[in-house]
Amino acid sequence: MTLGEKRKVLFEKIKDRAFGRDGIPCHVRDERDINLSYARCPKCGQEMMDVYVSSSAEYWQNLCGREWRVQVCLGCGEEGEAQLLRMN
Numbered sequence: 797m798t799l800g801e802k803r804k805v806l807f808e809k810i811k812d813r814a815f816g817r818d819g820i821p822c823h824v825r826d827e828r829d830i831n832l833s834y835a836r837c838p839k840c841g842q843e844m845m846d847v848y849v850s851s852s853a854e855y856w857q858n859l860c861g862r863e864w865r866v867q868v869c870l871g872c873g874e875e876g877e878a879q880l881l882r883m884n
Contacts, residue, residue, distance in 0.1 A: 802870060803827040806845050809873050815849045817878055820862050822849040833867055835876065842871030848881075859884050 797805075807827045814821035824830065824847055835844040844867040855861045861884050867876035 799832060800827075802832075802843075802845065803830045806830055806847070806868060806870055810847065810868060815847070815864060815866050815875070815878075816851070816862060817864075817880075818862070820851050820855055820860060822851045822862055822864055824849050835867055837869035837871060837874055837876065839874045840869060840872045842869050844868065844876055845870055856884060 804827060807824065807830060810824055814823060816822040829848040831846045833844045833846045837844055847866050847868050848863065849866060850863045851861045862880065863882040864878055865881055866878045869876065
């Protein structure tokens with residue numbers, strides 16, 4: 797499976813899902829925000845992908861915006877490690 801195909805598959809699984817560890821919902825914007833990760837899912841052993849998610853413009857304007865990098869399993873959709881990249 798090519799990277800483009802992997803991005804498309806995972807995007808379809810998670811496009812409506814809210815991410816974030818602190819109560820502020822963050823969403824993936826498009827397939828380009830999904831990249832390869834060399835980690836494996838502890839639950840099913842499938843490949844994990846790095847997904848960059850961001851809160852909506854409204855949250856950024858109200859000074860509570862967030863941007864995260866979250867590892868998500870390509871197989872089962874399990875969330876793995878998350879890292880806060882930006883906040884205001």
